[in-house]
Amino acid sequence: MINSDLVLNLFCLDKGIIQLSDLDAAEKQFASLSPSEKRAVSRKLKKLSKKYIRSTTNPGPSRQAALRAAGFLEAKPGYRNRKKYERIRLVFVKRYLRHLILCKSDDYRA
DSSP states (O other), X not given: OOOHXXXXXXXXXXXXXXXXXXXXXXXXXXXXSOHHHHHHHHHHHHHHHHHXXXXXXXXXXXXXHHHHHTTSSSOOOSHHHHHHHHHHHHHHHHXXXXXXXXXXXXXXXX
């Protein structure tokens, strides 16, 4: 059995983002990046979290709630709120990548 965290980290590196197996460590990795790298990684994380929301929710109130939770709609200003939105986006991206990994592993098994 392959360690799922290892596969997730390899998948993250392939996508050009920080490793997401441990979210606390991911926040530290993000903080250690240069400003230009932070911008690039942040944009990729936002893009992947939006893909997760679109793929898992139906149009309507549930999608609006997910977008609001991730700070894409009616985002509240402030450092604490921004950190909360970043944390939720990391969780969404981690779920999305795990889903992609499972889909690919099912393709290999078939």
